[in-house]
Amino acid sequence: MAKRTLVETVINNEPVELLCEPRQSLLEVLRDELHMTGTKEGCLTGDCGACTILVDGRPVCSCLMLGVEAQGHKLETIEGLATGAELHPLQRKFLEHASLQCGICTPGFLMSAKALLDKIPRPTEAEVRYHLAGNLCRCTGYDKIVRAVLDAARESG
Amino acid sequence: MHEIHYEAPTSLEQAVGILAKHGDSARPICGGTDLLIQMRAGVRRPHYVVDVKHIAALTGIAFDPKSGLRLGAAAPCIEIFENATLRRHYPGLVEAAHLIGSLQIQSRASVGGNLCNGSPAADTTPALIALGAVARLVGPKGERQVKVEEFVVSPGRTVIQPGELLVELLIPPPPPHSADAYIRFIPRNEMDIAVVGIGAAITLEGDRCTAARIGMGAVAPTPLFAAKASQALVGKKFDAVAIENAAQLAIEQASPIDDMRGTAEFRRHLVGVLTRRTLERAAERARRN
Amino acid sequence: MAVKKEAHHKYRVVGTRPIRPDGIEKVTGRALYGADYYFPGMLFGKILRSPYAHARIKSIKFDKALKLPGVRAIVTADDLPEADRKPQQMGEQQVSPYYLSCNVLARGKVLYDGHPVAAVAATSPHIAEEALRLIEVDYEPLEPVMTADEAMKPGAPILIDDLRNQEEGPDQPTNVATHLQFKRGDLAAGFDAADCVIEREFRTATVHQGYIEPHASVGIWNPDGHATVYTCTQGSFTVRTLATKVLGMPEGNLKVVPSEIGGGFGGKTTIYCEPIALLLAKKTGHPVKVTMSRSEVLRATGPTSGIHERVKIGVTKEGRITAAQVWMAYEAGAFPGSPMAPGAMTVITSYDIPNLLIDGYDVVVNRPKTCAYRAPGATAAAFGVETVLDELAEQIGIDPLDLRIMNGAHEGTQQPFGPVFKRIGFIETCEALKASEHYNSKLTGANRGRGVAAGFWFNAGFQSSASVYVNQDGTASVVTGSVDIGGSRASMAMIAAEVLGLPIDEVRPVVADTDSIGYTDVTAGSRVTFATGMAVYNAAQDVVRQLKERAAKMWECTPDDVEFDNGVLRTRGDVLQPQQLTLKELAARFIRTGGPVVGRASVSTGGAGAGPAFAAICVDVEVDPDTGKVQILRVTIAQDVGTAIHPSYVEGQLQGGTAQGIGWALNEEYVYDSKGVLRNTGLLDYRMPTCLDLPAIETILVEVPNPTHPLGVRGVGEVSIVPPPAAIANAIYRATGVRMRELPMSPPRLMKALQEHRNSREGQAAAGR
């Protein structure tokens, strides 16, 4: 077993100390070490966005970041999107608009959409489509996803 | 078993020290959006990954109207296109940075990494060439500066020597009545590597062109400075004839290949189309400056 | 989103849009997909794959790899029994266990780039990957055969030594596995009667289903020979049958637990990782997780066939189609079994044509073995027919939708392969599209064009089982064996709620493993809401029957004297004293009236043709005349959906299929180099549409109830993918004057066609001068 490094980070507002191998991606650390499997793997090459998390508020493909690079940064994952029993408006709207079919892309879309709404609370449809272009969904044709994000913005804005 | 170590130096000296000590088996990492994929595919197998994002000189972005822009090699693209000063003075470079991958990629990917990766299709490289950018390298033997058009020597290979580090890109201030632009062609509307990319910076005095530089991507084994096409514009009236002439010279210089992203024939055709479009966009901006 | 109702809606729950029961788990990241399982002591498996498209395996040496610390086992085809060669009906497919086994782990020969050769289990995925680098395989490369055209040429290299077909006889090695023919009427006379005959040739590329979740399985092997596999599949029972055949074990010894599944579209109806995970688990005594990377998915899991097609159709000047001839060769990939047959069965079935000849060939080539993809075989086939129809409509000067309506199949039309249509909605669908705001809007602007096309998919029925349990508090759970790819749990709960008169949130849908429910075929062929829905409907009716019996006992009457309506049991007023009891009240008394009530049903609804569905689509495009790039400006799809149980998820199926059809039309394709090695093994260069590539997708649900289903359900999942490529080709023609006959219509290809078109026009103009 290769030498493990101690990484101090904050995940969903909780300080976390973890051990990982330098070669492990942050995605692997979340899944294989912490068993936080809400963040999904679709490609490992940055193309699908299923592994999107927020690092210091910015959307990032966790498959293209090393676990050790998380040192000192604040991470947000799908597991932290709802507050206790209360869903985030985006989660609620995704359900109401039937924005998921298989649902494998959903955590990534939700995190990208959160980053968008945190930055632009009332985006246009074009802005929504632009901000979600790094997330692939093969099931829905995106229509209902875009509607849900616009509706969530309308409601909270 | 292939071991990997991670180092995160906070000064240039430390970084150069580590890189020099391990030579070929060490690689700097900025955003990692190229490096991690290459490591996973087994194309690059470094033993030491040296994170250069904790070194101030590599992450800064500083603009001075007299001396121009110092762009830290590791600054992520998102900080480039969110920077109003850069959007104002280097719109072409900003649009190139804004084209790299998705927002998720742009949160990490750097212009320095884009250049050091040595891909002929890197989007920001033609934009840098158009701006006349120079790369500042620091290594065990000290410091040197290399023009961006001379930086990449073959696909995936650059002038960087073992132990050396790209610190920043030095970009001259934009002259009055000048502007830059970058346009690439991709089959989709996002998330593709350029089939062809053209960067251009021009200066217009009235309807005359007094300076021009055109950079080309994905048309040869390395990004190119289209010297003849650029020269042909200078001192002439900037009109459709001049643009067409430049486009033809650009096509002549291109030596593209057939690959999964496009045929050579299609690429040559695109060089013409994009040279025209990029020059027109740059000119339109220049007229407003 | 228009819903055009034919049926007057008499339903309470069906047709509403409740929140899906499994939704919360999926928006919070709690739902477990194939790769999300972790077990104590679990090892990680990785697969070594062939770098050659076609080669003989001379030897495999893995002693170095075995010595790497952390490596626990290595398996090759030698660890598998030699499976039966005879094709067998397995669920909806004809499969030769031998070919299946050879596809899981290559035996003697590799037949495509990415063909599995060996697999390693180790304590970490990285160690397993390192071990793969240490396995030495000695290959003797052979000449690859990459297209059906090459493979059918006399003297072509032969992929499978013992492959034979009936026509060529038992002594002739061949790459053609099957030739299928449908014939009707007098073809020559039909063409003679036509005023206009057009014959064209088409080619389509290999494309992948592109589900976002790569394959993943965890195998667990008990020393007593019983085993469990957790896996993302469209059919847990199919996995059980196929995996036990390949592993040579009794079916009953394997339990398949289906995980949540991150998309399949037909691509997860066979086995890849499952037997390997089980073999490695058996060898190591540990649970073993095998996951694929994206490049493994693209290189080695079933894409769908590229085809070569010739279409000839004749019409009278009034617009009657008098004859049609279609010839198609499908690339099956490395082993027989392309979707040629369903392609031939659907290619021109939307139309009532007196004289027909359809020929289909199933041809092996050095590409991955194809697997089903949404309306398998139909999209590529329709591309030719639907563009030729467009040309014919233009030639005789009638509206392209009118041509389709005039010749459209209807109740009583005989399909080319035999059966006669019952009530169907093809004509209604075309009429709905013709009446749409989109079709009647004006499209202005240079380089823009509008195209239409239609499509057909017969939808499969097959077997399903369901149980409905009523709890003591009057809530219910519905257990089925159909995995939920796109919201089918919601539909199952709604059907049960409808019958039982319960609110939707008091019905829990459950997807069970293979030990916990009766046999159920795959989630594919648009069959879940149809067939499993029918089983659920019947199981709920079985509950109602038992409730009536209980009530009758209490009221001392016969069950026939009890009515059940909207959750309330009543005596029939005309016969007896009025008595009434709600389901809830009765449930509270189960304990005293004979114990829990369990409703059960199983159905076998027949194969193809169970719930025929049709779609018609209208697309506006803009073509960049300088680059050949196509933008989709607007798209509307109308589809005959039968009764829409949950209209949102029905719309979602239409939108998803349309998006896949657009990707197929414009940019998706497998690109091989001259040696048969796949070049685009990632999603950056296998270009599926992003949300910036698509507009809003407008849907029109045409509800023509299916007479063979108690609720009028038709399969809705597939047909939407069929018409987009042809509609886009037709739109490109309107925009540019160029007819595209090859998919994808990617920028380099379209640019070339535009240039040739301009040159030929200039040439003609010059000649005329």
Ligand SMILES: Cc1cc2nc3c(=O)[nH]c(=O)nc-3n(C[C@H](O)[C@H](O)[C@H](O)COP(=O)(O)OP(=O)(O)OC[C@H]3O[C@@H](n4cnc5c(N)ncnc54)[C@H](O)[C@@H]3O)c2cc1C
């Ligand atoms: C999904 C996806 C989409 C992409 N789309 C595009 C696109 O549209 N256009 C495009 O041009 N690129 C694209 N890329 C490629 C990549 O994102 C860019 O090349 C990016 O700019 C690389 O920057 P980085 O900071 O991530 O580099 P890294 O991966 O960190 O480094 C790249 C290489 O440069 C070396 N290096 C890095 N920094 C230094 C330094 N300071 N000194 C010396 N050597 C150094 C590294 O060792 C490595 O070999 C895409 C990548 C992905 C994953």
Ligand code: FES
């Ligand atoms: S898994 Fe990270 S982008 Fe696909």
Ligand code: FES
């Ligand atoms: S819902 Fe299946 S990929 Fe998006």
